[in-house]
Amino acid sequence: MDSKYNLIGNNKLNITKFKIKPKPTPVLFSKKNGPPSPKKIKLNENESNKSSYMNGNNKFKISIQEQRTKLPVYDKKNKLLDLIRRNNTLIIMGETGSGKTTQIPQYINAAKLQNEGRIGITQPRRVAAVSIAMRVAQEYGNGQQVGDTVGYTVRFEDVTSKRTKIKYLTDGMLLREAMFDSLLMEYTVIILDEAHERTIHTDVLFGIVKTAQKVREAKNFAPLKILIMSATMDVDHFSKYFNDCQAVYLEGRTYPVNIFHTVRPHDDYQTACVATFFKIHREAPANQDVLIFLTGQEEIEAVAHQIRLLGKDPEVEGPPIRVCTLYAAQPSTQQMSVFNPSPENMRKVIVSTNIAETSVTITGIKYIIDCGMVKARTYHPATGLELLKVQRISQEQAWQRTGRAGRESEGTCYRLYTRSQFEMMQKSTIPEIQRANLTSVALQLLALDIHALFFDFMDKPPEDAITAAFEQLKLLGAIDSVESTALTPLGEQMVKFPLDPRFSKILLSAHNFGCLEEVLTVVSLLSVESILLSPPNKKEQANSVRQKFFSAFGDHVTLLNIYREFSNVGQNMRGWCHEHYINMRNILQAREVRCQLEDICRKSGMTISSCGSQMDQVRKCLLTGLFMNVAELHRDRQYITLDKRQVVSIHPSSVLHGQQPHFILFTEVVQTTKCYLRLLSTVDSDWLYEIAPDYMRTHSIKCTKDS
Numbered sequence: 001m002d003s004k005y006n007l008i009g010n011n012k013l014n015i016t017k018f019k020i021k022p023k024p025t026p027v028l029f030s031k032k033n034g035p036p037s038p039k040k041i042k043l044n045e046n047e048s049n050k051s052s053y054m055n056g057n058n059k060f061k062i063s064i065q066e067q068r069t070k071l072p073v074y075d076k077k078n079k080l081l082d083l084i085r086r087n088n089t090l091i092i093m094g095e096t097g098s099g100k101t102t103q104i105p106q107y108i109n110a111a112k113l114q115n116e117g118r119i120g121i122t123q124p125r126r127v128a129a130v131s132i133a134m135r136v137a138q139e140y141g142n143g144q145q146v147g148d149t150v151g152y153t154v155r156f157e158d159v160t161s162k163r164t165k166i167k168y169l170t171d172g173m174l175l176r177e178a179m180f181d182s183l184l185m186e187y188t189v190i191i192l193d194e195a196h197e198r199t200i201h202t203d204v205l206f207g208i209v210k211t212a213q214k215v216r217e218a219k220n221f222a223p224l225k226i227l228i229m230s231a232t233m234d235v236d237h238f239s240k241y242f243n244d245c246q247a248v249y250l251e252g253r254t255y256p257v258n259i260f261h262t263v264r265p266h267d268d269y270q271t272a273c274v275a276t277f278f279k280i281h282r283e284a285p286a287n288q289d290v291l292i293f294l295t296g297q298e299e300i301e302a303v304a305h306q307i308r309l310l311g312k313d314p315e316v317e318g319p320p321i322r323v324c325t326l327y328a329a330q331p332s333t334q335q336m337s338v339f340n341p342s343p344e345n346m347r348k349v350i351v352s353t354n355i356a357e358t359s360v361t362i363t364g365i366k367y368i369i370d371c372g373m374v375k376a377r378t379y380h381p382a383t384g385l386e387l388l389k390v391q392r393i394s395q396e397q398a399w400q401r402t403g404r405a406g407r408e409s410e411g412t413c414y415r416l417y418t419r420s421q422f423e424m425m426q427k428s429t430i431p432e433i434q435r436a437n438l439t440s441v442a443l444q445l446l447a448l449d450i451h452a453l454f455f456d457f458m459d460k461p462p463e464d465a466i467t468a469a470f471e472q473l474k475l476l477g478a479i480d481s482v483e484s485t486a487l488t489p490l491g492e493q494m495v496k497f498p499l500d501p502r503f504s505k506i507l508l509s510a511h512n513f514g515c516l517e518e519v520l521t522v523v524s525l526l527s528v529e530s531i532l533l534s535p536p537n538k539k540e541q542a543n544s545v546r547q548k549f550f551s552a553f554g555d556h557v558t559l560l561n562i563y564r565e566f567s568n569v570g571q572n573m574r575g576w577c578h579e580h581y582i583n584m585r586n587i588l589q590a591r592e593v594r595c596q597l598e599d600i601c602r603k604s605g606m607t608i609s610s611c612g613s614q615m616d617q618v619r620k621c622l623l624t625g626l627f628m629n630v631a632e633l634h635r636d637r638q639y640i641t642l643d644k645r646q647v648v649s650i651h652p653s654s655v656l657h658g659q660q661p662h663f664i665l666f667t668e669v670v671q672t673t674k675c676y677l678r679l680l681s682t683v684d685s686d687w688l689y690e691i692a693p694d695y696m697r698t699h700s701i702k703c704t705k706d707s
């Protein structure tokens with residue numbers, strides 16, 4: 001490859017020119033340059049026989065069983081099984097794509113190490129759990145379907161049977177299972193995969209499985225084996241937490257990945273992504289697919305749109321392009337469609353969030369474009385604000401993204417940041433538990449009779465975050481006092497909903513206001529990505545056609561109005577969504593969530609009541625969960641939050657933008673140049689005293705008079 005090359009040879013594409021230069025010589029994804037390996041036991045038998053299959057172009061010539069024997073873990077199978085047999089807890093580290101997730105559970109099952117129990121393997125995301133289960137079922141062959149020997153369980157979907165021995169599940173699902181059986185007796189082996197991600201659920205599971213193992217041993221129950229796996233993790237830290245357990249490093253990777261960094265930083269990484277994609281597109285043969293990492297839905301749709309548009313330009317060289325998008329808010333069928341191979345002579349490009357960052361193998365992916373950024377949620381206990389912010393990824397994340405290539409053949413990763421930017425990145429991602437609102441976790445632990453302050457966390461969350469969580473649970477009525485280790489009956493009801501406790505409280509309060517029908521809709525719409533489309537060049541048009549839904553009460557009632565009309569359109573859903581600039585996928589997703597929440601309500605014995613057009617009831621009901629999210633307009637025309645006295649502004653996307661109601665309830669805060677409040681409703685100050693008297697009193701909050 002050239003040492004320096006111009007990304008955009010074709011200025012007609014009208015994309016800013018920039019240069020991207022490989023490191024002096026293209027860097028092989030070797031151990032020296034790859035993520036550092038731990039100095040623990042190395043298993044490295046018979047490496048020399050790998051070269052014969054290092055040509056990925058042969059992949060279609062070898063059977064799936066042959067493919068399995070070519071994976072780096074294959075040679076180490078016996079030694080690995082021996083270590084698993086001898087250790088109750090074992091850390092397994094091996095390069096991305098080496099076969100940890102798909103092979104190790106099969107080896108354990110074949111050796112019957114799990115005895116009568118099951119092998120449970122957690123994944124941070126549902127896409128990974130589902131796609132890997134499908135792959136492993138396929139590897140079993142013999143007409144085996146997912147749900148036979150291999151199955152999966154993700155939120156609202158359980159594809160397992162009595163015959164299932166290997167079960168892939170999201171970490172959130174295993175945590176929910178633990179709430180009903182804290183000893184996790186269904187399993188005799190639990191594999192916590194992608195442990196480096198340190199999701200809040202995985203961090204809580206670390207403590208839960210550790211305790212379950214100890215208690216089961218003390219009670220002479222079937223022993224529980226714990227395996228912790230990743231390609232990129234701080235082994236010493238993990239080993240120390242798991243009572244100085246043994247760690248093993250599986251040497252060897254499947255195929256090399258060439259890594260390139262840009263010569264200079266690129267703030268406009270969206271344009272840089274498009275430019276890099278078209279450089280690849282011009283040069284690479286068809287059926288060599290591309291995976292692009294961006295931060296969120298809006299950005300992804302914008303880049304996907306631009307690629308589709310430019311792809312139609314007759315002057316653009318290259319095969320036809322199939323553009324796919326992948327982000328959390330999509331319905332799962334659509335997410336899974338990215339795994340479908342493209343027809344011959346096409347190029348697939350997948351534009352994704354970090355949802356595809358770990359675990360997954362997408363057939364055909366040869367190139368990665370990594371923008372180097374991620375959208376992360378950060379909670380500030382002092383201000384009480386939870387912010388979604390775009391920030392730099394960690395080096396671990398960069399390696400994981402790189403590792404999505406080189407799985408079936410040699411690959412290339414274009415990093416849209418300079419080498420020195422990479423070196424300045426944090427080594428590991430800060431565990432979510434240290435930067436998230438802990439109210440949900442505190443509630444879940446209480447359901448297990450554990451007080452979060454005394455929980456055995458690998459890295460303790462800040463104490464003020466735990467205190468804030470307990471204060472919030474008390475204000476919501478889930479506990480009687482902040483020292484409490486028991487839930488109130490209301491708290492026990494709240495645990496049943498897979499929602500933030502504030503939203504569970506709203507649903508559970510609905511019978512007092514006779515508006516469960518309406519708040520089910522509002523909460524469902526708030527649980528998915530925005531249903532409103534606002535294309536930059538058609539903003540006014542979109543607003544004018546949606547004007548009829550606008551409510552002076554704010555965004556929640558506006559959303560409700562939209563959903564009500566949508567529910568009545570019948571057959572012509574697509575046309576109606578198109579006409580009103582409504583994202584059909586997201587509104588359908590909201591409908592699916594609504595069905596599931598309604599089901600939980602019915603099972604809890606709640607009556608589905610409706611308040612018709614009495615929107616005061618809906619807004620009051622929202623206040624029962626979100627009373628901590630209220631801002632007041634001050635004389636200088638600035639909004640200040642009642643709780644932590646933060647200066648905030650109404651987001652331009654709100655229907656209340658440009659108006660100045662005295663009190664507003666907000667759903668979330670977004671920080672860009674200022675702190676903006678999104679998804680708002682007007683409320684009366686009297687309601688606050690009526691609905692949250694304790695909160696108003698304990699926080700000495702005094703409202704000025706409504707104007």
Ligand SMILES: Nc1ncnc2c1ncn2[C@@H]1O[C@H](COP(=O)(O)OP(=O)(O)OP(=O)(O)O)[C@@H](O)[C@H]1O
Nearest residue numbers: 096097098099100101102103135231359361407408
């Ligand atoms: N759906 C699939 N289609 C084709 N090949 C696959 C698929 N899933 C896995 N593979 C093959 O199996 C290999 C091992 O995948 P596996 O997920 O077990 O690796 P891993 O070590 O767990 O990787 P990571 O650390 O990235 O999760 C891949 O590199 C790829 O060659």
